[in-house]
């Protein structure tokens with residue numbers, strides 16, 4: 231059976247699920263969570279999204295998978311709220327092919343608002359590659375969704391074919407420094423210099439900055455010393471199932487009325 235057929239079956243047979251990795255402020259509060267897809271194959275076990283997302287892109291299946299992800303995120307939000315757990319922000323990864331669909335703006339809006347989720351709680355993560363195809367098309371789509379309240383983050387920042395022009399032209403809310411820079415930030419002076427430059431640039435442009443792949447206390451100290459305020463990584467928590475995440479959040483932030491306040495990044 232080819233990979234595309236396998237993946238089609240995975241959708242039908244409900245082998246896909248979402249994990250959730252919390253994101254933290256410097257003060258240690260959970261400010262959001264990133265949804266990360268998992269494929270539990272009946273024979274092969276867990277397959278990494280880095281292996282199957284490219285297949286989903288090539289076959290076009292990413293469009294239905296992407297819609298499934300958004301709907302499933304909404305279902306989890308409703309379930310958490312039912313238990314009085316209110317997560318300020320939920321980040322959703324958007325793949326380039328999904329973003330380039332002609333009806334992307336209306337589909338995203340329909341799923342999120344159709345489920346009565348306020349778009350200001352949704353951070354759409356896109357990568358720099360999205361701007362390669364047509365920067366004007368990308369700008370129009372980002373602006374249209376921003377007008378509806380959605381927030382945008384640039385994932386894996388620093389690894390793409392960045393033209394810094396788009397940073398100026400697009401109203402992003404967040405930059406996510408790629409984990410490859412964080413991994414060696416302590417031992418590799420060039421990575422340290424890049425991280426410092428990205429932090430300075432984000433500050434200058436008024437963008438919020440989050441570091442992903444933070445695994446050690448030393449990395450966290452380095453990042454916070456240079457002005458990074460938001461973090462995600464194994465040092466804090468691995469990605470968790472929806473139930474595990476809910477328990478983790480209650481234990482950490484509490485499910486008091488306080489956590490119902492929007493924490494705008």
Ligand code: C2E
Pocket residue numbers: 251265266267278279280283299323324325385386409442443444445462463464465469
């Ligand atoms: P990403 O969006 O940059 O996600 C971050 C990846 O780093 C995740 O891998 C996460 O589990 C992992 N990670 C988090 N903290 C640490 C850490 O401290 N150390 C290390 N070594 N890794 C850490 P994952 O879940 O395997 O996802 C890999 C990539 O697959 C994602 O990179 C994203 O590009 C794609 N992906 C995952 N879920 C989705 C999805 O729902 N939709 C789409 N379109 N792509 C997805």
Ligand code: MG
Pocket residue numbers: 264323355385
């Ligand atoms: Mg991401």
Ligand code: MG
Pocket residue numbers: 385386406408409442
């Ligand atoms: Mg990333």
